[in-house]
Amino acid sequence: MSLSYLIxxxxxxxxxxxxxxxxxxxxxxxxxxxxxxxEKTRCEVAQLPASGQARVEGQVVAQxxxxxxxxxxxxxxxxxxxxxxxxxxxxxxxxxxxxVSHVNPFWLEDDSGRVFVEPRxxxxxxxxxxxxxxxHRLPSPELWEVLEREGVDVAGxxxxxxxxxxxxxxxxGARVRVDGxxxxxxxxxxxxxxxxxxxxxxxxxxxxxxxxxx
Numbered sequence: 727m728s729l730s731y732l733i734x735x736x737x738x739x740x741x742x743x744x745x746x747x748x749x750x751x752x753x754x755x756x757x758x759x760x761x762x763x764x765e766k767t768r769c770e771v772a773q774l775p776a777s778g779q780a781r782v783e784g785q786v787v788a789q790x791x792x793x794x795x796x797x798x799x800x801x802x803x804x805x806x807x808x809x810x811x812x813x814x815x816x817x818x819x820x821x822x823x824x825x826v827s828h829v830n831p832f833w834l835e836d837d838s839g840r841v842f843v844e845p846r847x848x849x850x851x852x853x854x855x856x857x858x859x860x861x862h863r864l865p866s867p868e869l870w871e872v873l874e875r876e877g878v879d880v881a882g883x884x885x886x887x888x889x890x891x892x893x894x895x896x897x898x899g900a901r902v903r904v905d906g907x908x909x910x911x912x913x914x915x916x917x918x919x920x921x922x923x924x925x926x927x928x929x930x931x932x933x934x935x936x937x938x939x940x
Contacts, residue, residue: 729810732774743920745766748908755824768782769781769782769835770782770863771834771840772837772838774841774908774928776906776909776910779906780930781905782841782903782908783904784834784836784841784904785899785902786834786900786901786902787821787898788832788841789832789833790831791830791898792804792828795871795872795893796893797895801861801896802830802832802896802900803827803830803845803851803896803921803935804853804895804896805826805851806872806881807823807824808824808825808869808873808890808891809892827848828850829845830899831844841927841928841929842928843906843930843935844932845905845934846873846932846933849934850933851894852937860926892922900938902935902938903935903936904930904934905929905933905936906934907932909931911926
């Protein structure tokens with residue numbers, strides 16, 4: 727190889743590195759700005775706006791429970807992270823991770839009142855990082871059913887030579903932070919402002935639920 731070719735290749739590599747670094751910095755800055763904007767909307771349940779984005783923290787009160795597919799626990803919701811590692815050394819450095827979650831609607835309570843939470847249908851739950859367990863220790867049929875229901879390429883995921891799963895569980899009584907679109911809707915379970923007005927309840931729609939660790 728000629729010296730000029732090596733110099734050009736080195737310059738190109740350096741430019742690509744700078745581009746990736748710039749993109750990552752912009753990405754991080756964007757995430758930080760988004761989090762700061764969400765934090766500005768933090769309030770108590772009683773202070774929720776009639777409409778608009780809001781963030782509240784409180785305790786989960788279950789309306790309907792489900793059984794988690796891995797640990798078979800009674801819960802309000804779960805998030806699964808399925809990690810598959812290919813045979814090569816690069817695969818082990820950056821394994822493929824598929825995340826699926828399902829959260830039932832629930833009530834959130836704080837010292838000022840309660841709000842009905844309708845979680846986002848995808849990526850609606852995040853929690854503390856659970857440790858991954860080898861797939862063969864888990865009940866395969868239940869997990870297979872969940873993956874198929876979520877539209878995951880089951881054959882492709884399960885064909886990986888090294889497969890492991892982590893399960894975050896949302897239980898009744900858990901302390902959570904919820905970001906969602908606040909609205910008031912007419913409902914018999916709500917409260918009436920006056921005898922002339924129908925009962926209304928507070929609702930957070932398209933909500934993202936984060937499990938908090940004390």
